[in-house]
Amino acid sequence: MTDNAQIYIWMTVAAKRVEARTGVDILDLLSVSYGRVVEKETKRLGCFNPDLYPAAQLNHIIDWLVSAKQRNEEWLSRVDDEGRPKKLMKMGSIPQMVAEANKAMKKRRNDGAALVASEGAELVHDCGNGYGVFKLTTEEALDHEGFEMGHCVGQGAYDRGVADGRIAIFSIRDRFGKSHVTVEIDLERKTVLQIKGKQNELPKAQYMRQLVGWLDPSFKIDEEDLPPGFAVDHNNRLFDLSALKPGEVFEGDLLFRSLDDEPDEYRVPIADGVVIRGYVSVVGADLLRRMKLGKGDEYGVLQRVVLPRGLKVEGGLELKYLRLHADELEIDGSLNMSICEVTKLPKRVAAYNCTFRRTIFDGVSGTAFGSTVTFHDCNNAVLEGMVFEKAVTVRDCSTGGAVLRSAVTFGDGTLFRGDLTVKDSEIGFAGTITCEDMVRLRSCREVRMPDTMTVDGSFYALDCKIDRWPPQFEVTGECAIADSNVASERVNTVPARKFG
Known part of the structure; x- marks a missing residue:
């Protein structure tokens, strides 16, 4: 199967899922925007690798296209000789599309400004400390959530799915009714699709902790939406890794990624002496960005990874884009290092x-x-x-x-x-x-x-x-x-x- 055929199937599957949720067919728009750019990048790289494309960005662009089609926005009618919207054809990168989606979202953000937070919001779980999980049941509640959070949950893209019972939208709110986290769950596939903070950013840890103990382990969680320091174990339970104490065991695979290009070292956020019964992957900061920032030390531009003392990994350890300078290393599995430097x-x-x-x-x-x-x-x-x-x-x-x-x-x-x-x-x-x-x-x-x-x-x-x-x-x-x-x-x- 050719790369372009794989990309088309990928776009088709994504569009069909969206159509089932919203009743809106965006395959044509998705193919000439996101799919076209992926095809161009695949040709440059030599092969198609879906891992290079974060699901969060794709979902954000999809929400924008659905909302535009629902509103029959004027730019959709300005097309080229092949019937493709000129606006989409001018976009040559995924960041451009994300920026356009952000701009459209900001323009429509006030749709829910005049609505009351409690309308259409049903308390389903008391988290303690004044926080609660609220299920959003009406279009008005979704609009208000979109206004409060600065994302596109309230711009029509989720209305039909919520009304039909295919998806559920939840909001984590404090004692004053202020929203801090939005959660989308696909009830038919039993999957947590999105966990978003303000402006579609990752949730802050203090708010993410409110979900621990509430999310049903029978629902699969997309770990891409988990902020640093949170993970899902082999039993699909959400964990706050900062709560693990020395000697305690975490049964599951872990992925740690340095999101800050500035520091010259990256400390893996686990307590000393924790036992990991799974595979641990640690990825350093982007090399090109660090080079452009002039970062690095006498050893080079790679961030030094600092592993917790007494950490025991029983599945395997993978390091990428990092420098290893270690006095101890206990691995009951494989050690894989790629694009790294070893100094000790x-x-x-x-x-x-x-x-x-x-x-x-x-x-x-x-x-x-x-x-x-x-x-x-x-x-x-x-x-x-x-x-x-x-x-x-x-x-x-x-x-x-x-x-x-x-x-x-x-x-x-x-x-x-x-x-x-x-x-x-x-x-x-x-x-x-x-x-x-x-x-x-x-x-x-x-x-x-x-x-x-x-x-x-x-x-x-x-x-x-x-x-x-x-x-x-x-x-x-x-x-x-x-x-x-x-x-x-x-x-x-x-x-x-x-x-x-």
């Missing part, structure tokens, strides 16, 4: 497996890995005195010829207790290297040999460019060299070079 590791990393993709290692030494380790697409990894207790794989690692060094270098004192496999990479060794099992080098554009290398298993090199043989080179098992070039043969006559 604990004496031992015990994980099920470790994968480092496009990750820089700067001055890291003396760590023992108790798992398999993979280096993929790295271009500047220097590790010294490391102990790899299981198999190590290096693949597709290259500097691109820009610098006179190897993409991955294992320095003096490195010990490989399992197989070492290197493929399609620029690999370097320095000082004394000990390999207690097999070494396989294949299609390596550059192999820089150390002064001393001991291989207790077999040594294979196929289609490799080797700078020289080590002056001290001992291989206990088979040594097979095929289709490989050795730049310097001067050390080959050294008697200490032994082959089993």
Whole structure:
């Protein structure tokens, strides 16, 4: 299936769901606006990735288009030769569409200004501390909520769905009747579709806490709408992570994302000593924005991730766009790092497996890995005195010829207790290297040999460019060299070079 076909199906599904809720067909408008821009970006990126497009933005644009069609706004009649609204065709990016939706929402915001907050609002849950959850049952109540909150829930887009009982809209209000959070629930699909604060922003934590204990666990929650510090466990219960105490267990997957480009470090908002029985993903701030802001320290522009002391992850840890400088790391699962930098590791990393993709290692030494380790697409990894207790794989690692060094270098004192496999990479060794099992080098554009290398298993090199043989080179098992070039043969006559 082509990318454009996938995008069209995506737009069709979204439009059909909206039509079921509102009775308004916006597939044509959605396709020539949002869908058209996604197609253009997909062509530029080379592939379609729906994860790049936040559902909150799409929903906001959909609400704007529904409201425009319900009101039969004048701009809809100004079309080009193919019948497409010129207003939409002028928009070349999703932020432009979001800005236009915001402008339209602001223009209509006063629709509910004269209405009374209590009309059409039914109290369904007492949160305590003066807060309550109110179900909005009339068009007037929706209009007032839209006026109070500065979003488009009251501009007609939700009226029919509420009247037909397909969706329910709730408002979190204080003792004075002031709205702070709006919640949309799809009753047919049992899904919490949106949780919004003022102006469609994420709710503030103090108001979000009022929902903990009220939302029915049988309803699926879209975690994209959860503010930092809140999560859903494996039983679909909403949690305030700041309430977790040392030693307590959270059973579920967690995603933490740095939303502030300014600071040079990002602290994961969990108490020390918490146990996570799930997969934890931590994503740093946008690199390009930090570069434009001139942010960074002596290590570079990546934010340093600060993990809670004593944090135990029993599912796996994924880091992206971050610098890791850690004294302790307890992972009963996998460690995956992508587009990261490592400046310090604990004496031992015990994980099920470790994968480092496009990750820089700067001055890291003396760590023992108790798992398999993979280096993929790295271009500047220097590790010294490391102990790899299981198999190590290096693949597709290259500097691109820009610098006179190897993409991955294992320095003096490195010990490989399992197989070492290197493929399609620029690999370097320095000082004394000990390999207690097999070494396989294949299609390596550059192999820089150390002064001393001991291989207790077999040594294979196929289609490799080797700078020289080590002056001290001992291989206990088979040594097979095929289709490989050795730049310097001067050390080959050294008697200490032994082959089993």
